[in-house]
Amino acid sequence: MLWPLTGLESGPVVPHPALAVKIENSLDARPQTGLNSADIVWEQVVEGGISRFVAVYHSVLPAEVGPVRSVRPMDPAIAAPLHGVFAFSGGQAGYVGAVAEAGMQVLSFDNGNDGFYRIDTRYAPHNVYAAPLTLVAQADAEHQAAPVPQFDLAPTPAQATGATAGTPATRLDLRLSPSARPNWTWDPTYQVWVRAEGTMPAVEADGTPLRATNVVVVRVDVVATSAVDPAGNPVPETVVEGRGEALVASGGRTLPVTWVKNSATDRLVLLGADGNPVLLAPGTTWVELVPNEGGAVTVG
Incomplete structure (x- = not known):
């Protein structure tokens, strides 16, 4: 068996959804935690010319990821093909709603969902982190399936x-x-x-x-x-x-x-x-x- 997002050998595993997390990339956010564990990372430009990441986790669920920041208008088109869970710190209501309408289950720090917390070694808003295992455990019945491959992958x-x-x-x-x-x-x-x-x-x-x-x-x-x-x-x-x-x-x-x-x-x-x-x-x-x-x- 192969992991669908990497094409690497998985062995027998219990099916679980992909988790997309919005990760900050400002100077105050570096160095981040958990990016090397992501199967796929998307980098996008946000306001002020800085970039942010949508990090997608499936084959590896690290203990911690962050800093977690807010959703943006392009995120539904990035995450929708996963049909999994999308975690972020918050965002404008229209952007949050668009993620849900695109078929993702929304988990937000601002909404008080489990799995988010602040660390004391950084200052707000750069100190929201998350526990992927806790986030994935909240997947509802409509978002339990493993993702389909997002790219065509060679055997070797x-x-x-x-x-x-x-x-x-x-x-x-x-x-x-x-x-x-x-x-x-x-x-x-x-x-x-x-x-x-x-x-x-x-x-x-x-x-x-x-x-x-x-x-x-x-x-x-x-x-x-x-x-x-x-x-x-x-x-x-x-x-x-x-x-x-x-x-x-x-x-x-x-x-x-x-x-x-x-x-x-x-x-x-x-x-x-x-x-x-x-x-x-x-x-x-x-x-x-x-x-x-x-x-x-x-x-x-």
């Missing part, structure tokens, strides 16, 4: 489309905004991409480098909504539906591809130049939502 790393058809690369430099400029460097020893935030290595709270088997760069439109944050910044919405350009990085190689997502509840599909599905390497995947306007992708 050598059979991934990037490995068979990609161009050798050692580094990805991304610009999501002037203040969100992550980069990924290929580590041939461990066969993973290693993340940095600008010139600073990105690490877990225990010092472990953040890493991914696959990095998928998705070029998207970002539009301003009518909402603003407390500082007066407009709340942007990343449009994660439609069709556009993308780049897959697997096995020390990159490959230009096309992404297609026909509706909020459909998964995002990656297609090669021949129109066939692109196969990612089995393992973890980070999805970088890079704006078409103002964003940039450089392969080195």
